[in-house]
Amino acid sequence: MEPYKFSDIEKKWQKRWREQGLFKVDVKNISDKYYCLMMFPYPSAALHVGHGRNYIIGDVVARYKMMRGLTVLTPMGWDAFGLPAENAAIKNGLHPKESTRDNITMMKRQMGSWGVEYDWDREVTSCLPDYYKWTQWIFLKLFEKGLAYRKKAFVNWCPSCNTVLANEQVTDGSCERCDTRVEQKELEQWFFRITDYAQRLIDDLDKLDEWPEKVRIMQRNWIGRSQGVDIDFPVADSDRTLTCFTTRVDTIYGCTYMVLAAEHPMIEELIADSPEKDRIMEFVREVRSESRIERVQTAGEKRGLFTGRYVINRINGRKIPLWIADYVLMEYGTGAVMAVPAHDQRDFEFAKKYGLPVEVVIDDPAEHIDAGKMTEAYEDEGILTGSAQFDGMKSPDAMGAIAGHMEKEGIGGRAVHYKLRDWLISRQRYWGAPIPVVYCDSCGIVPVPEDRLPVFLPEGVEFRPTGESPLKDAPDFVKTDCPSCGGPARREIDTMDTFVDSSWYFLRYISPRLDDRPFDTEDVNNWLPVDQYIGGVEHAILHLLYSRFITKVLYDARYVGFDEPFKRLFTQGMIIKNGAKMSKSKGNVVSPDSLIEKYGADTVRLYTLFIGPPEKDAEWSDRGVEGAYRFLKRVWNLLGVLDAAPGSGGDEDARKSLLRKMHQTIKKVTGDIDGSFHFNTAISAIMELVNRVYAGLSEKGEGCYEKKCIEEVLRNTALLLAPFVPHIAEEIHGRMGGTPESGSETKTSIFKCTWPAFREDMLEADMVTVPVQINGKLRSTIEMPRNLEQKKIQEIVESDEKIKVWLAGKEARKWIILPEKLVNIVV
């Protein structure tokens, strides 16, 4: 038997799969379609084995579904615009276009070397004009619907990346990419009105029952729906009214002051006549300039200032002071808060600090609260007190009653607010799709007409970030004609957030080369929603929320006929090395290239899949890779076992038992893949099957399996292994003469073969081994025939030597007999 030459085998089959067009799909053929999608990567650096996990899982699913007879579409592309590529380009002094191109070449080679295959005819690259033309088209559609707009707002600014960031790209007050503290800047920026879709984005999460619960919860929390009441407070000695939002309207009678956010637009007007005006404005400016993180860090130490003005709480006619404080956020609710110190911890701390009254209006049903003795706010629900006609009501009832009363009296009304804010999509950076808008002195903001797309990103631009878009220095780009009046106009110089690019790429794969439309609606409707989406949890909020939003917008505009893009989502865990996530900076990156050279792609694939449940993080071990390699050699050597097997004869028991194991394995592997991608246990089952062959040979002798038997087992083993380790499976299959159906030397690909089916009648032996317990403790195992009556089972157990010893001198009080499973005797 020749040795396992993985390198030759893998190169041969990778070449052949491409020649055969194994992964090529005609989208017009929609019979039994299966759209298997991996999140497309940033082409920013070489892939490591952690990245590989994602592609390998996807490849397993694709190949498995293929063997189940489905038409499988698996495309791949490149999320090629954006800061990672640009920053890397700056560092290497290369134009991002070139570094991106080089990285794509490298990554494509790496994917190929893993044996991970795609329909490369559908490759999309988001930084190329034939793609970003349609990203710009998406922008225009949102603009048309009033969903893209420009406004001046306090926005997150990363001083290192020199650009604004979306709320979603700020983690712990720092830039998600470079970890620099994010500042607040008031700038005019482009936004997408995702908040219009907040409710639908929450509601439709219920439809996504094949998504991980964790991701759905994260999205729900991020959107952050709160139900409550908006209450109007007229400003005393003024015709103005301040509205505030509360979720605890039952505490309204305990409101002893009101607080505004420093960014509240009415502040200047309200304090215009105040003698303290300058001092107040100084405070306001100070708070406004603080970064989010600074505000959070000083959370314990709340600061505020009295405005000198009062507002009227109309439910009781009470005049309460109006303050400004750093703990109120302008972005949430209305930027004004009714403060109830007795029942809100923040208000309580603030009131204590500034000597504002604390009045209990919700009593603890368990123990009466004395306002004077409180050390912290009572935030639970309870019984109303000091609340006029609502006294004695329970909080939940009171909320309804008070809200109703307010609506009747015109004091306020029920309202829903969301934490979700509009998506800031403009970036002051070079490497992105230009926003297709021009500014005309006479017409204002004018969208670039569809027939003039794409707005090309100019190439000869110094792209180092300066804080303003580098495109301002490209005069040929900036100067243009107004599409509306033809007069002189200038182009928008900001580019779009890369998350816009990635929010629709899964549609483009269906019609990647169309040049008059972004995609063909009919084809897209046939192929989407995506049957299986696979990627990292890090996109649980950003990318997955944006994609859902854009899909809904396109659905409303009737460009697509579905309102959720991804039917089933799988988020794989990270690969850890030495206790940390693999990263260049930590120096714990395991490169696949040398491993593949040493052991072969199949070994690396097998180990990656065997390492643990794919949805969980897993620690990489180079030793474990050797174990996978050892197993594949044992599989390979089965070809030698087949050669040596006698043409007839053999041991009947060995044969039966092996075939039974084979059918059990087929059942187990099929269930593990279909259910929830339990590849690790599927592989261990195949290992058991292979071990059984060798165990039989060593126990019963070399000739115990006749050729036919080994042939059947090996053929099925190859089929079961094919999705995981496609090259060796294909080679074994080929050496055994291709498909049995063809009966020829044509060497039909194993992936054109049907996934093996198990025979129900072959799963179980005539005899079963039944564990026997006494008082729940295992005392014996007895082999007995199936289908026995309870009485008969009891007889057999009672005659067992071991059990006899245990029962001697004791009285069996109760027999629990589960036929063919277990016997427990209580003594």
Added chain:
RNA sequence: GCGGAUGUGGCGGAACUGGCAGACGCGCUGGCCUUAGGAGCCAGUGGUUUUACCGUGGGGGUUCAAAUCCCUCCAUCCGCACCA
């Protein structure tokens, strides 16, 4: 603070609706083979004071029977966080 997850040998991890804990792999031990072994094969491998007992983060409970169900506590990780 809120939300979510996880906790099983020396290690990665198995265990379906409660029913033989530790499958499979790594590592380790011993043996065979070999000029040699970072190759291959075979056997063993949770712990202990080994007729038996103890063992799934700790404590308690339900049950004939608990890694699995209930209560409680602890630890670690992840996400969100002054959200009114």
